[in-house]
Amino acid sequence: MRHIAVIGSGPAGYYTAEAALKQWGDDVRVDVFDRLPVPYGLIRTGVAPDHQTIKAVSDRYERTALTENVRFVGNVSIGPDVTVEELQRLYDAVVIATGAPHDRRLGIPGEELKGVYGSAAFVGWYNSHPQFRTLDPDLSGHTAVVIGMGNVALDVARILSKTEAEFAGSDIAAHALERLKASKLRKIVVLGRRGPHQIMMTPKELGELARLERASPRVEAADLPEEGEDALLEPGLRKSVNHLRSFAAIPEHIHGEKPIEIEFDFYASPRAIVGTDRVEGIEVERTEVRAGRAVGTGETYTIPCSLVVSCIGYQSAAIPGVPFDERLGRFANDEGRILNGLYCVGWARRGPTGTIGTNKPDGFAIVEKIAEDLAAGRLGHGGKQGRAGFDALAEQRALDVVTFRDWKKIEEAESAAARSGAPREKFADVEAMIRALR
Structure with missing residues (x-):
């Protein structure tokens, strides 16, 4: 035996x-x-x-x-x-x-501030994991920043954007649903160090963003490579990039009809979390992709926000x-x-x-x-x-x-x-x- x-x-x-x-x-x-x-x-x-x-x-x-x-x-x-x-x-x-x-650490100043979470903790919170049931994220602010260009980042952005009715049939934790119902968030920024051709998001998950009741995805057309370059991508990634192109083509009045915006901020690398006791913003450096790697340009800017969720991987x-x-x-x-x-x-x-x-x-x-x-x-x-x-x-x-x-x-x-x-x-x-x- x-x-x-x-x-x-x-x-x-x-x-x-x-x-x-x-x-x-x-x-x-x-x-x-x-x-x-x-x-x-x-x-x-x-x-x-x-x-x-x-x-x-x-x-x-x-x-x-x-x-x-x-x-x-x-x-x-x-x-x-x-x-x-x-x-x-x-x-x-x-x-x-x-x-x-366990979450991989960002390795930047300020990541220990209140209001900054790793995806294992944040996903565990809305999924009833006993270790994270008392997380208690503050959703009373205007803007959340989600760091990462994979499906977990999409999951977090989608969950933060949904109406109560859209959770029908799900097993989201009751404590999370109550907090999400009272959310005041109006913008969710999805931050990625590289560009659209380097995302790890799958077509199904990206397509879900276009069907949200109160949220509209936004992509800047200037961030998209020349369309002919898509031919070099493997089929799944090409479909994902097609979704991004369709988001870039959404008319401005459609964005105005929905109260929440999911904004994709490409070529953006987090440099520091800003705040005294809790997160007040995130400092970001503009990047460019060289030989597949994100290289900083020295240009920085700050995104004011009250919540940061890091979805950069696990260990x-x-x-x-x-x-x-x-x-x-x-x-x-x-x-x-x-x-x-x-x-x-x-x-x-x-x-x-x-x-x-x-x-x-x-x-x-x-x-x-x-x-x-x-x-x-x-x-x-x-x-x-x-x-x-x-x-x-x-x-x-x-x-x-x-x-x-x-x-x-x-x-x-x-x-x-x-x-x-x-x-x-x-x-x-x-x-x-x-x-x-x-």
């Missing part, structure tokens, strides 16, 4: 468990650990609440989770409750699938005793191998790149490496205790372990508490989750 521990219950974790089932069938036991009492990681707290079709991928993970060979071990923190070293003694292989839950959280690459923000590894018997997968392995689906081949590839190492005798000769050994340890330490069937009770309570038209009202408090399953 093979015993595998997977740390992290997001896409990478469950694709790894699925791959292990296909590799060994009934001859494997996989325990999927998570510090929260609820599974699915990024699917639950990272995907935008108005993108329910993307969240539906969790149905696939549930089919894996409900097999007898796979067990969800929720409400267990790696480090405080059980160490990686202890898991290595109990399991043949330990796979880190913790994703990249994994280091685990004591596990080699970590601080520069790349991920675990130090050789194609997923960290140390003998210790592996990483998904964003923990490669950094925050790719889509949810990218984690499927990643999970299957790491299981192949585990199988190779087992066959070569590099992981010992079996006989490890696996989940039986962990259960004894959990009992000894009085850990309050949450199983997948426990999670289903939490899920039922969230569905029962949903406002009209919403699929669920997610608990934003761990203690409330535990009370619901008891």
Whole structure:
């Protein structure tokens, strides 16, 4: 019998468990650990609440989770409750699938001011992540600045712009919806260091901006390259740039008919957050693109604003005793191998790149490496205790372990508490989750 521990219950974790089932069938036991009492990681707290079709991928993970060979071990923190070293003694292989839950820092003066947030925190706030439920952003000002040119920046801009009616069918947190209903924002500036041909935004997400009830996207025609240059772009990026061109062609009177403007500010690099106690503005340097890189021109200007959300990427959280690459923000590894018997997968392995689906081949590839190492005798000769050994340890330490069937009770309570038209009202408090399953 093979015993595998997977740390992290997001896409990478469950694709790894699925791959292990296909590799060994009934001859494997996989325990999927998570510090929260609820599974699915990024699917639950990272995907935008108005993108329910993307969240539906969790149905696939549930089919894996409900097999007898796979067990969800929720409400267990790696480090405080059980160490990686202890898991290595109990399991043949330990796979880190913790994703990249921390924001990359801007690295500019003033980013510690009130009103400046990273996207992990801000998205976690409106997605009911327990760690960020008390974020309390001030939306009483006129202008918000969103830094970044990827889909997360679009998500944040869109969520800040929507009416209450446009959230119908979403699972946005009730506390966030109430704050957004009272928002006084009238301008959202999306700031990018480079130009339209270097964006990471996908056509679907950009197209959504054109259908917002009270917000209008604005692009300066002068920021767009010559149209003939679009022919050199890959098809998806070309479609995205076509959206930007359509935004630039929106007549001025249309902008005037909608109270919120989403302004794309290209060739603009943040240099400092301005303010005394809280953010009052952001100092920006005009750039130009040379050989694909943004180079400062020395021309600066300040955008007055009361809210800044930085969407420039994520990094994994280091685990004591596990080699970590601080520069790349991920675990130090050789194609997923960290140390003998210790592996990483998904964003923990490669950094925050790719889509949810990218984690499927990643999970299957790491299981192949585990199988190779087992066959070569590099992981010992079996006989490890696996989940039986962990259960004894959990009992000894009085850990309050949450199983997948426990999670289903939490899920039922969230569905029962949903406002009209919403699929669920997610608990934003761990203690409330535990009370619901008891």
